Amino acid sequence: MIEATGLTKRYGSKTAVDGVSFTVRPGIVTGFLGPNGAGKxxxxRLIVGLDRPSAGTVTVNGRSYASLHAPLHEVGVLLDAKAVHTGRSALNHLLALAATHGIPRRRVDEVIGLTGLESVASKRVGGFSLGMGQRLGIAAALLGDPATLILDEPVNGLDPEGVIWVRNLAKFLAGEGRTVFLSSHLMSEMAQTADHIIVLGRGRVIxxxxxxxxIAMAKGNSVTVRTPDAARFATxxxxxxxxxxxxxxxxLSVTGLDAAQIGELAAGAGVVLHELSPVAASLEDAYLALTQDEVEYHAGGAAPTLEGVAR
Amino acid sequence: MTATTTPTFVPERRGLTFGGILNSEFIKLRTLRSTLWCYAIIVVITLGLGFVLATSYSSNTTLPGYSQQAIWLLASTVGVAFGQLVIAVLGALVITGEYGTGMIRSTLTAVPKRIPALTAKALVFGVVTFLIAFVAVVLTAVVIAPILPSRGVQPDFGDSKVWLALVGAAVALALVGVLSLSIGAIIRNSAGGIAISLGLLLVLPTIISIFAAVTRLTWVGNVQQFLPNSAAGRMYSYVSNSTAVATDGSFVLEPWQAVLVLVGWVAVFFALAAVLLKRRDA
Structure with a gap:
């Protein structure tokens, strides 16, 4: 359980997180979604005490992270794959982290096996690809077999097989009653993994x-109408x-009337219809609708497409 | 919250302990190449310069016993002045390397109270540096001992003042290393940390000694005594019983005073590093 209340972080004049309140519950996967720069x-970082909040509080299992007796057993965190000394081997990195909590060597070997790092465990991290770095970060997060997992962009740089693995792992861990909190800027990714979604835009929960x-919060479902008499029917x-x-x-793309109403209107006016099909909003549309005013960095001033947001 | 465990693993939930943090910092220190290189350089320089000094020394006159001991000690510790610079570089790297690579975020999420992590790092680094430096100077003293008698110097291993000075040399290197580590923790950048450490140990003393030479002011020379490198140097110099008292107002620190001065430097910088570590975002 993660609880944030009025959480605010300002860097100088810029407010990165602006009075955010939310609860991340155990037993489900909670997605944390938002465009780049939204404050995810x-x-x-505020949850695990790396940054100090300007205002508000955040607790993990009812306590501030710094006051936990065994932080690695309570919370496993992947903040970014680069939180590793590049001159040290993956194995030694994990052994050093494990030592702080007296976690035995066999658990270190276990997470190395779990994340598929056996063949590179003795190599220095500086030579790792993005995907291997990501796996090492996930291995470090799992080290303490924690009750709460916080993973920032866990699928970044992973190959398709790795993406599916992370997805299943998140669901499996949540199924065991753990709290799983994942961030992503990709709606499609969240749609396949998360049960509950918190959308952040410009530092606020939207x-x-x-x-x-x-999905239901999308601008509304539309109906596609094809007719040779488009101009008159539009009027x-x-x-x-x-x-x-x-x-x-x-x-024509029509919102505000459903397909039945449009059909009746056409019949009454003697308009020939070639097509009348309802279009359900996708999760993608819902996300774009929610965040289109909140995107910090537009791609060349064009309307934000998912690709534009993603890159 | 109910934390369930995976079927394959029942964690030994012993929690975060200071012993564990010490162990972690020891693993971190010995698993980086920069550590091995810097310590190897210190041992090689101490041995090498000691050997060069011992083999190049010759005296035509018969020296008093304490002078012979002083020459033996000087040759054993002549490399320590260079060792100070090497250990200053390593001390800064030990902490700034974590900031440069992002490792510090892993460190501080494992030890969120932060101060224990810095304390353990300084302690482990200080003790390891002491041990290696002590081995280096003792090894040098032993290696050059058979060379010196033919050159008019009879080393006396029973002289406690020599042993005290050898311990002093190792303590000096450990303290200089921890001073530099504290500076690195304040600066959080490898280039900046090393530059400021070397500036304090090398550049500042040079500037002050030039100033002292030009102005001929006694107090400027006295100020010099309180700089880290001078205090460190006094900790391994041979103190004979016949030390002449200066009449011009200048003074030289006793070794125990030098220890206090250097500990003072370390305390001030370490405290500042600790306060900043606690307060700043990582």
Whole structure:
């Protein structure tokens, strides 16, 4: 259980996290979603006490992280894959961390096996690829067999097989009753892993709901209409207070009326329809709708696409 | 919250202990190449310079016993002045290397109270440096002992003042190393930490001695005595019973005073490093 109350972090005049309050519950995977610069990483750093909050509090299992008796057993954290001395081998890095809590060597070997690092464990971390660094970071997070896992962008740099592995691992650990808190800027990733999503934009929580509710929060479902009489029908729809966008000739995208209402309107006016299909908003659309005003760095001033946000 | 365990593993939840943190810092210190290189350089320089000095020394007159002992000690510890610079570099790297690579975030999430991590790091580094430096100077004293009699110097292993000075040399290197580690913890950048440490040990004394030579002011020379490198140097010099008392107002620190001066330097910088570590974002 992670509880944040009015959590705020300012760096000079810039407010990275702005009065954030949320609860991350055990037993489910909670996704932490937001565009780059939204304050996800800062929030995670605040949780584990690396940064000091400007205001507000955050606790893990009811206590501040620094006051925990066995931090590595309570919380496993992957903040970024680069939190490792590049001149040390992966094995020695893990042994050094394990030593602080008296974690035995066999557990170190176990997490090395679990993350598939056997073949590179004795190599210096400086030569690691992004994916191997990420696996080492996850191994370090798992070292204390912690009740709470905090993983910042865990799938960054992983190959598809690694991505699926992290996904399953997160679900498995949550299934054991642990608290699992993952961040990502990729909605599609979250959609496949998380049960509950907290969306952050410009340092504020803009949504905190189960995945299904996030989808429902999208701008609304639309209906695609194809008709040779597009101009006249658009006017008719406008009179019924529907929002109509005309993306290509003879094709209208209608929101505000459902398919049945549009069909009845067409029949009444004698308009021939070639297509009438409801379009459900995807999680992607929901995310974009939620964050489009919150994106810190737009790609060249264009509307934020997921790719634009991701890169 | 109910923490369940994986079927394969029942953790021994002994928790965070200072002993564990010491063990962790010892693992960290001995698993980096820079550590091995710096310690190897210290041993080689101490042995090498001692050997060169011993083989190049010759005296036509018969020296008093205490002078013979002083020459033996000088040859055994002549490399320590260079060792100070090497250990200053290593001391800074031990902590700034963690900031440079991001390792510090792993360290501080494992030890979130922070001060125990810094204390353990300084303690482990200080003790290991003491042991290696002590081995280096004693080894040098033993190696050059058979060379010296043919050159008019009869080393006396029963002289406790020599042993005290050899211990002093090792303590001096350990304290200079911890001083530099504290500076590194304050600066948090390898280049900056090393520059400031070497500036304090090498550049500042040079500037002050030039100033003292030009102005011929006694107090400037006295101030020099309180700089870390001078205090460290006094800790391994041979103190004979016939020390002449200066009449011009200048003075020389007794070895025990030199220890206090150097400990004072370390205490001030370590305290500042600890306060900043606790207060700053990592």
């Amino acid at each position: 990483s800062t929030t995670m 949504a905190d709901s189960p995945v299904a509710d996030i 008719l729809l406008g009179e019924r207070r529907a929002t109509v966008t005309n993306s290509e000739p003879n094709k």
